[in-house]
Amino acid sequence: MASETFDQRTRLPPKPKFEAPAERMAAGGELMALRGVTRHFRTRRHDTLAIDRISLSVNEGEFVCIVGPSGCGKSTLLNIVAGLDHPSGGEALFDGRRIDRPGRERIVVFQEPALYPWLNVRANVELGLKIAGIGRSERKRLADRYISLVNLRRFEKAYIHELSGGMKQRAQLARALAVEPRMLLMDEPFAALDAQTRDVLQQELQEITSRLKTTVIFVTHNVREAVILADRVVVMTPAPGKLKTEIAIPLPRPRGPDSHAVVDLAARVRTELQHDIYAAQSAEDSYAI
Amino acid sequence: MPSSGMHGDEPGIALTPVDIDTTSVPRGGSTTARFRELDASGLVLKALRLAVFYLALLALWQLLYSLHVWSPYLLPSPSDVWHSFIDYVDNGLIQKAVRASMQRLVLIIGMACGSNKYVDETLGSLVLGLQSLPSITWLPLAILWFGLNQNAIIFVTFMGSVGAIAISARAGVQAIPPLYRRAAATMGASRYQSVRYVLLPAMVPSMAQGLKLGWSFAWRSLMAAELIFVTMGLGHLLNLGRDLNNMSLVLAIMFVIVAIGLAVDRIFFARVEAWVVERWGLEAA
Numbered sequence: 001m002a003s004e005t006f007d008q009r010t011r012l013p014p015k016p017k018f019e020a021p022a023e024r025m026a027a028g029g030e031l032m033a034l035r036g037v038t039r040h041f042r043t044r045r046h047d048t049l050a051i052d053r054i055s056l057s058v059n060e061g062e063f064v065c066i067v068g069p070s071g072c073g074k075s076t077l078l079n080i081v082a083g084l085d086h087p088s089g090g091e092a093l094f095d096g097r098r099i100d101r102p103g104r105e106r107i108v109v110f111q112e113p114a115l116y117p118w119l120n121v122r123a124n125v126e127l128g129l130k131i132a133g134i135g136r137s138e139r140k141r142l143a144d145r146y147i148s149l150v151n152l153r154r155f156e157k158a159y160i161h162e163l164s165g166g167m168k169q170r171a172q173l174a175r176a177l178a179v180e181p182r183m184l185l186m187d188e189p190f191a192a193l194d195a196q197t198r199d200v201l202q203q204e205l206q207e208i209t210s211r212l213k214t215t216v217i218f219v220t221h222n223v224r225e226a227v228i229l230a231d232r233v234v235v236m237t238p239a240p241g242k243l244k245t246e247i248a249i250p251l252p253r254p255r256g257p258d259s260h261a262v263v264d265l266a267a268r269v270r271t272e273l274q275h276d277i278y279a280a281q282s283a284e285d286s287y288a289i
Numbered sequence: 290m291p292s293s294g295m296h297g298d299e300p301g302i303a304l305t306p307v308d309i310d311t312t313s314v315p316r317g318g319s320t321t322a323r324f325r326e327l328d329a330s331g332l333v334l335k336a337l338r339l340a341v342f343y344l345a346l347l348a349l350w351q352l353l354y355s356l357h358v359w360s361p362y363l364l365p366s367p368s369d370v371w372h373s374f375i376d377y378v379d380n381g382l383i384q385k386a387v388r389a390s391m392q393r394l395v396l397i398i399g400m401a402c403g404s405n406k407y408v409d410e411t412l413g414s415l416v417l418g419l420q421s422l423p424s425i426t427w428l429p430l431a432i433l434w435f436g437l438n439q440n441a442i443i444f445v446t447f448m449g450s451v452g453a454i455a456i457s458a459r460a461g462v463q464a465i466p467p468l469y470r471r472a473a474a475t476m477g478a479s480r481y482q483s484v485r486y487v488l489l490p491a492m493v494p495s496m497a498q499g500l501k502l503g504w505s506f507a508w509r510s511l512m513a514a515e516l517i518f519v520t521m522g523l524g525h526l527l528n529l530g531r532d533l534n535n536m537s538l539v540l541a542i543m544f545v546i547v548a549i550g551l552a553v554d555r556i557f558f559a560r561v562e563a564w565v566v567e568r569w570g571l572e573a574a
Contacts, residue, residue: 116472131473
């Protein structure tokens with residue numbers, strides 16, 4: 001069963017470079033749903049409400065960016081979808097089933113390069129496939145394909161500490177894509193990179209996800225990044241983390257970082273965000289008094 | 290290719306060896322490929338320095354002997370020591386002793402390796418306590434338990450090294466970044482798979498260190514045990530030298546002990562360390 005879906009996915013004919021977002025959104029029904037998800041963190045003295053009654057639905061083939069200031073619970077949200085964390089209330093569903101554990105159909109790309117230093121790039125990419133129980137020749141084929149896709153062919157024999165930050169994230173992306181997950185969860189994957197590398201990787205990620213029609217939830221605090229990548233931007237407010245607005249990004253792809261439309265929409269998202277940050281701060285101030 | 294901008298940050302690669310050099314490479318670890326270009330002329334100079342130093346030491350020894358500071362049976366001349374060494378090599382006693390000592394040691398390190406998996410937190414505190422106990426103090430007990438045979442020595446040596454190895458293993462597990470496990474989890478790894486593919490390989494650097502430590506503890510305990518307890522080992526030969534008032538033999542044996550210690554350290558563990566540094570990068574501190 002599992003190997004069938006793999007074959008089907010990899011035999012996809014190469015698509016034209018980019019597709020209109022409208023076409024992508026029409027691609028499938030609801031893949032992931034959060035219904036009133038709440039998460040408390042209890043320490044001895046405090047009971048912190050990290051996220052508060054969040055409901056969110058993501059369709060198959062959709063690229064959703066979650067933006068919000070640090071501490072708004074967006075990483076917690078992502079962890080719940082990943083199955084690495086569990087909601088205190090509400091429910092998280094994937095393909096109609098309750099998410100109760102991590103699984104390779106929802107793979108996470110972490111902010112820090114979560115690669116294994118004792119393995120070279122290729123072995124890192126193949127590890128996910130090994131864990132999935134995929135045979136040697138199939139592993140090799142899939143690793144070849146996805147290492148090429150992220151332009152790491154020349155470095156496939158390199159060990160992790162020999163790679164630059166950008167290359168590490170490419171490798172991590174290749175490892176995640178190689179198991180052909182139904183959903184990619186990206187937790188600020190480009191936050192630690194320099195601006196130029198980040199621009200390049202944003203463009204490549206756009207191209208790759210358009211071509212593979214991957215469903216993506218991408219967490220970031222960089223508004224422009226969100227507008228470049230997303231079909232839909234979800235704005236979260238901090239303390240406690242709540243979902244404020246959703247803004248559709250109906251721009252054609254590829255989207256350059258400096259196109260007027262991107263800059264305009266980014267300004268709109270930023271206004272939403274700033275309003276919330278001020279509101280949160282004044283709330284904190286009044287609490288202090 | 291949209292990736293052209295990426296290659297701008299490749300110089301990062303060139304920087305890493307510098308970091309490694311300053312932080313984590315022990316002096317003996319110069320076999321790493323990266324340092325080979327330095328080695329060509331540097332190694333000759335180093336060898337020269339070492340030769341000068343040891344020749345000077347030999348000269349000093351000969352001088353002390355010639356001045357009759359101590360009587361010859363307390364401090365024999367270097368040539369006496371050498372002759373004694375050759376004699377015992379000729380009659381095969383030293384080889385036999387080395388073999389006896391090494392056999393025991395290999396066995397012991399193997400046993401310690403095998404058992405470290407089961408070391409958990411409760412055992413950890415016990416091990417830490419036992420570690421402060423010189424392992425030779427186990428000898429009376431060992432003789433009672435195992436009788437007058439090789440097993441008593443194995444036990445003493447084992448007690449000398451098991452603590453160091455166990456403590457390193459425990460530290461190794463604790464030092465593994467939680468991210469490694471999370472990454473394995475998100476790839477759908479089972480408990481067994483995350484131990485097999487992540488936990489064990491991630492422990493290798495600290496295990497290498499633990500084994501090195503364990504080896505040196507084991508080697509010391511072994512010599513101590515052999516000194517006290519009669520078997521056919523280097524420590525026993527040392528004692529024999531004392532009984533026969535043969536100080537040349539004693540010194541010759543001491544050199545053999547040092548030589549074996551150095552050889553194992555420089556040849557075996559230096560390679561392991563170089564390999565660990567190369568594979569694990571900066572994390573093999």
